[in-house]
Amino acid sequence: MTDAGGRRRDGARLLEGNGAALVRERAVADAVQRALERLYQLDRLADVDDFLEEAPSGGREVLLVREAEDGVIEMALRVPRLGAKAIDVARDADLDPLCQIIEGVSHFVYLSHRAHADREATQLELELQAEVDKFVVLAAWLGEPDASASATLRRRLYEEVSYAHEPSSEHGDRYRLANVRAHAFVRRLEREYMQSRRWGDMRAALRRFYRVGQEEKLRLALAA
Numbered sequence: 001m002t003d004a005g006g007r008r009r010d011g012a013r014l015l016e017g018n019g020a021a022l023v024r025e026r027a028v029a030d031a032v033q034r035a036l037e038r039l040y041q042l043d044r045l046a047d048v049d050d051f052l053e054e055a056p057s058g059g060r061e062v063l064l065v066r067e068a069e070d071g072v073i074e075m076a077l078r079v080p081r082l083g084a085k086a087i088d089v090a091r092d093a094d095l096d097p098l099c100q101i102i103e104g105v106s107h108f109v110y111l112s113h114r115a116h117a118d119r120e121a122t123q124l125e126l127e128l129q130a131e132v133d134k135f136v137v138l139a140a141w142l143g144e145p146d147a148s149a150s151a152t153l154r155r156r157l158y159e160e161v162s163y164a165h166e167p168s169s170e171h172g173d174r175y176r177l178a179n180v181r182a183h184a185f186v187r188r189l190e191r192e193y194m195q196s197r198r199w200g201d202m203r204a205a206l207r208r209f210y211r212v213g214q215e216e217k218l219r220l221a222l223a224a
Contacts, residue, residue, distance in 0.1 A: 022052055022079075024082050025052065025079055025081065025082055028098065028101055029049055029077075029079070029101055029105050030049050032048075032101065032137055033048045033105050033108075036106065036109050036137070039136065040207055048077060048109070051076055051077050052077050052078075054079070054080075054081065055078040055079055055080045060164070061077070061079050061080065061104040062077075063076075063077050063078075064076045064078070065111065073112075075108060075111070075112075077107075079100060079101050080100055082101070083097065089138050089141050089153075090142055090149070098138075099134050099157070102138070103130040103133075106126075106129060106130040106133040107126050107130055110126060110130075110210075121213075124174050124178060125213060128181055128214070128218070128221070129209075129217070132182045132186065132209065135157055138153055138157070139153060147190070147195060150194055151190070154186055154187070158186070159183075181217070181218055181221035184221045185209065185221040188223070189202055
């Protein structure tokens with residue numbers, strides 16, 4: 001698998017060093033946005049790094065959204081720092097800060113295009129799409145993962161997880177449902193496309209999933 005520019009990401013090492021004003025975080029967010037736009041064949045509506053802010057100490061990724069009086073959608077994406085060392089997707093024990101940035105950019109791109117098309121998007125829909133996008137982006141940065149590498153990544157993203165919200169709470173139920181359905185959909189991608197290296201067919205399936213709404217997303221995941 002290749003990244004958005006068609007380049008191999010050998011070792012998936014991202015951006016040595018760290019600087020002021022979210023330099024690394026902006027670079028990663030821009031790379032994620034380009035990857036998603038290329039995969040899903042989307043026009044650029046806005047640069048995500050223009051909306052990026054640092055999350056408070058100990059805070060997690062959050063996309064703040066409000067509709068102004070003139071109908072314009074205003075957004076701010078708060079993300080955590082990545083730290084000083086280079087990121088190695090294949091080997092790092094903790095991918096959570098990187099995953100938070102991917103989730104935030106996924107939300108930003110998805111909501112921007114839904115608003116541009118005058119389409120609604122539910123919170124579950126946003127979370128489900130972001131759970132799929134995390135796997136897609138990280139798998140692309142691994143290059144062309146074999147079955148073992150893909151299964152390891154899938155396990156880390158969907159099985160070895162913890163939740164900030166309790167079960168049976170509104171947020172807790174939403175995040176758990178998004179995780180379970182995304183996991184099922186990714187297993188289908190592995191089974192139907194990745195094992196036989198049918199990358200073109202997999203991209204087509206991902207684009208279809210991206211363009212449908214919540215109920216069809218859930219149905220496609222169940223069909224897996």
